[in-house]
Amino acid sequence: MTETVTLNIPLKSYLKKYLQNKYGSVHIASRSSWLGAYVIDILDREYRKSNVTIKKEDFFPVAIPYSIVCDVGFSVSKAKLTRLEVMIRKVFYNDLYSYIEISRDNELKVYNEEHDSIIKQNALIAINQYLSFFDITEDELSADSVYRQYSRYKKDKKENALKEQPV
Incomplete structure (x- = not known):
């Protein structure tokens, strides 16, 4: 198995169940799925501190292959994580x-x-x-x-x- 970095997406529990049913317990990010493509698009090399608070109800893990981390980056702002949750909903x-x-x-x-x-x-x-x-x-x-x-x-x-x- 290739090396990956895991991004835990904060979600409501019903959205986690929805994603688990569609993708299994962990989704491996790639551009061939809407979720993987969206996650890759919000990744960034630069860390940006944000004042947005995220409710920690539940998490859905997305494994990001090391090659994508090297090419695109791994940082995701809290604001982008919130937009990702809205998109999943x-x-x-x-x-x-x-x-x-x-x-x-x-x-x-x-x-x-x-x-x-x-x-x-x-x-x-x-x-x-x-x-x-x-x-x-x-x-x-x-x-x-x-x-x-x-x-x-x-x-x-x-x-x-x-x-x-x-x-």
Whole structure:
């Protein structure tokens, strides 16, 4: 195995679970993945002190190969780490919203154990399936709050589509 330097990205626990499911327990940075490419782009040779505070909830390790460290550097400012966390959150929600829309648009059917029946997929069921797939608990991220965010997203998307229509 080649030598690496580990960058621990501070994240909320649900985002760590999301990345672990996608990349395993440690991601090796390379330009072939969006996360690796983004991490490489924020690396710097110069250390810059910053007044930004980072909440230490959880960490996801990214192994940076020694060759990249030599070429690009290894320092990452706190402000860039905060922007990285925001980017990871945006990708998480983008994937979630895509899952909801694909499962609803394809009229997937779901077995309802409570009523022993088959029902059409809806947004709340899709959200619960998505969170369950990544083993994200209600304490880490509430399905109800995600549903409210999704509803606002859909409303904004609809309003923007109406604004773009020619008169």
